[in-house]
Amino acid sequence: MPIALEIISPEKLLLAREVDMVVLPGTEGDLGVLPGHAKLVTSLRGGLVDIYENNQVTDRFFVSGGFAEITESRCAVLADDITRQAELDPALAASLLDEAKVAYAAVDVADHAAYLAASDRLIAAQAMVDSITPAQADRL
Amino acid sequence: MPSLKTLRNRINSVKSTQKITSAMKMVAAAKLRRAQAQAEASRPYAFRMGEMLAALAASERVNPNANPLLVGRAQVRTHLLVAVTADRGLAGAFNSNIAKYVRQQVKALEAQGKQVKLFTLGRKGNDALRRDMGGKIVGTKNFVGRKSIAFTDAEEVAQEIVRGFQDGEYDQVTLVYNHFHSVMTQRVTEQGLIPASASPVNDNETEHNYEVEPDDGTLLDRLLPRNLAVQIYAALLENNAGFYASQMTAMDSATRNAGEMIKKLTLNYNRARQANITKELIEIISGAEAV
Numbered sequence: 093m094p095i096a097l098e099i100i101s102p103e104k105l106l107l108a109r110e111v112d113m114v115v116l117p118g119t120e121g122d123l124g125v126l127p128g129h130a131k132l133v134t135s136l137r138g139g140l141v142d143i144y145e146n147n148q149v150t151d152r153f154f155v156s157g158g159f160a161e162i163t164e165s166r167c168a169v170l171a172d173d174i175t176r177q178a179e180l181d182p183a184l185a186a187s188l189l190d191e192a193k194v195a196y197a198a199v200d201v202a203d204h205a206a207y208l209a210a211s212d213r214l215i216a217a218q219a220m221v222d223s224i225t226p227a228q229a230d231r232l
Numbered sequence: 233m234p235s236l237k238t239l240r241n242r243i244n245s246v247k248s249t250q251k252i253t254s255a256m257k258m259v260a261a262a263k264l265r266r267a268q269a270q271a272e273a274s275r276p277y278a279f280r281m282g283e284m285l286a287a288l289a290a291s292e293r294v295n296p297n298a299n300p301l302l303v304g305r306a307q308v309r310t311h312l313l314v315a316v317t318a319d320r321g322l323a324g325a326f327n328s329n330i331a332k333y334v335r336q337q338v339k340a341l342e343a344q345g346k347q348v349k350l351f352t353l354g355r356k357g358n359d360a361l362r363r364d365m366g367g368k369i370v371g372t373k374n375f376v377g378r379k380s381i382a383f384t385d386a387e388e389v390a391q392e393i394v395r396g397f398q399d400g401e402y403d404q405v406t407l408v409y410n411h412f413h414s415v416m417t418q419r420v421t422e423q424g425l426i427p428a429s430a431s432p433v434n435d436n437e438t439e440h441n442y443e444v445e446p447d448d449g450t451l452l453d454r455l456l457p458r459n460l461a462v463q464i465y466a467a468l469l470e471n472n473a474g475f476y477a478s479q480m481t482a483m484d485s486a487t488r489n490a491g492e493m494i495k496k497l498t499l500n501y502n503r504a505r506q507a508n509i510t511k512e513l514i515e516i517i518s519g520a521e522a523v
Contacts, residue, residue, distance in 0.1 A: 100280060102383040102465060104273035120445045133284055134445035135454050159455065161284050161442075168280045172458075205398075 095127040097143065098168045099153060106174060107151075113144035114167050116160050117219070125167050132162040138216025140177060140223050141169060152177035154223050156216040182229045185220040192217035236508070239501040243494060250490035256322070257483035264415070264476035270380065271412065271469040278462050285428065285459055287442055288452060299449070301394070301456040304427030305403040310347040312370070312402040313337060314393070314425065316409035316467050317357030318475035319376045324482035326410060326418065326475055331360035333420045334408055338365065349402055353389065353468065370396065381472060386465035393464075394457050397426055409467040410474040416481060418474035423467070425460055 094110035114125045117139025136158045143151040155171040162168075192214040199210040234242075292298045315334045317327045334357075338348045348368055352358040355374040362369065373389055375381055393405060404426060411421040423429065444451055 098276070098280070100277045102274060102277045102386075102462060103270075105276040118445055130443055131441055132443045132445065133288065133451065135451055159281075159284065159451075159458075161280060170277060170280055170284075 093127045095125065095129075096166045098166070099141065099171060099174065100168065101171050101174050106153075106171075111143050111145055111150075112147075114169075115140075115142040115144070116167075116169065117141070117155070118160070125162055128164050129162050129167075131164070132160075134160050134162075136160055136169070136171070137212070138219035140219075141171075154180055154220060156220070157212060177223060178228075180220065180224050180228065182221075182224050185217070185224055189214075189217040189221050234500075234504075236501065236504055239497060239504060243497045243501060246490050246493050246497065250487055250494065253483045253486040253490060257480055257487060260476045260480040260483060264473060264480055266380075267469065267473040267476050268412075271466075271473050274466060274469055278466050281455075281459055281462050285455060288444070288448060288455070289428070292448060292452060297449075299452050299456055301397070301426055301460070302428050302452060308346065308403040310349060310402040310404075311341050312349045312351060312393070312396070312405045314351045314353060314389075314405065314407045314464070315357045315361065316407065316471045317352070317354035317360075318471060319355040319374050320475075320479075321356055322482060323475055323479035326478040326482075327354075327356040327360060329418075329420050330357055330408060330410060333422075334361060335365070337406075337408070337422075338368070351389075351393065353464075354471070370401065381465070381468050383461070383465050386468055387461040389464050390457060390461035393425070394460060407463065407467055409471050410478075412470045412474040412477065415477045418478055423463065425463060428456060428459060 094112055095114065097107065097109060097111045097114055098105065099107040112126075116123050116125060116134070117137050118134045119137045120134070122139070123134070136155055138156045139154070141153045141155055142149050143153075153171075154175045154177055155169070156173040158169065158171040160167065160169045192210070196210045196214045199206050201207055289302060292302055313334055315330055317330050321327060334350065338350075341348050349370045350361060350365060350368045351371045352361060352369060353373055355376055358369070358372045358374065371392055373385075375385065396402060397405065405424075407423045407425050409421060409423070410418040413419050
């Protein structure tokens with residue numbers, strides 16, 4: 093029994109199809125979603141969404157954050173910003189990471205919301221750099 | 233009686249106006265299709281987000297420490313109206329309808345003893361409201377020269393609004409925009425942003441039965457500003473589609489009016505021409521008879 097996966101960005105519905113399993117980067121840790129999963133709402137951190145079909149990863153998407161709503165038969169991923177893993181740009185990732193590091197260093201620790209935003213951004217940028225395979229980096 | 237030359241000139245100028253309006257109509261029609269497609273594409277996200285929020289909001293309503301973005305402040309002293317208009321005109325009453333509605337609302341709210349502040353999205357609204365309510369405008373943004381509206385634009389606006397709310401500049405936020413009902417009708421619509429108007433869940437469950445990670449409060453802290461951005465984005469897209477629809481209708485009737493005008497002027501022109509010929513003939517004939 094497959095699970096209906098929807099990956100949605102604010103601009104459009106990116107993907108809607110039935111898959112065997114999805115692995116999501118939740119804020120509290122990665123979670124694998126199989127059909128019949130308990131109803132769950134979670135926020136996502138920056139990382140890779142892996143789609144499994146026939147015990148193989150058939151698609152990988154990088155999300156910079158967002159939310160996921162999971163029911164027994166459905167998994168909706170509401171992504172802030174989404175890129176196919178194969179289309180990640182190493183140079184862009186590196187520059188984003190540098191920017192995020194600068195912003196993180198400059199942020200006022202007392203300002204809770206700003207601090208959270210900066211750390212989220214840093215985590216997402218680091219995850220983006222980590223998501224790039226060595227082969228992709230070499231092609232540059 | 234205008235001379236033949238002035239009539240000819242007028243006919244020509246109306247003809248060139250008609251050419252412009254009919255070209256604008258076609259451009260608006262093409263852009264309308266794109267704007268509609270963009271609005272359509274953004275709906276799944278907004279729909280799912282609304283669903284999620286509605287599920288979480290049900291249980292949070294009774295929480296005394298609930299996020300003020302969700303439940304609002306107990307005392308509403310200052311009201312912020314976010315007026316969404318287009319950046320360009322020539323679209324019938326599209327922009328002035330919003331300005332009119334905002335003025336009415338401001339009056340009504342002030343009669344209730346509340347302070348009102350305005351945030352204008354789009355150049356035309358700002359132009360219209362600046363004259364008599366310039367002091368109330370706390371923020372403005374427009375997208376002049378931009379091909380399409382990106383989500384990040386809406387996000388920036390949402391961040392600004394949330395910041396103002398958290399600094400206590402206002403206690404309630406309402407969005408006023410033109411809802412794209414159909415190509416012929418756009419309705420001025422009011423939508424509550426803060427407190428968030430989570431549409432009630434369709435099923436009869438008031439308590440949500442979701443597991444929540446990390447926890448309700450933290451998730452809502454992230455979800456609510458995001459939801460605000462989504463609603464603003466949706467309104468901007470509706471506004472965009474509505475604008476082109478309205479422009480299309482306006483330009484269509486302008487083209488038709490120009491056609492009628494040309495018909496009338498041509499009739500006058502021909503009458504004048506014939507009258508001239510008749511007059512000349514009479515002069516020639518009476519001249520010949522006199523000899």
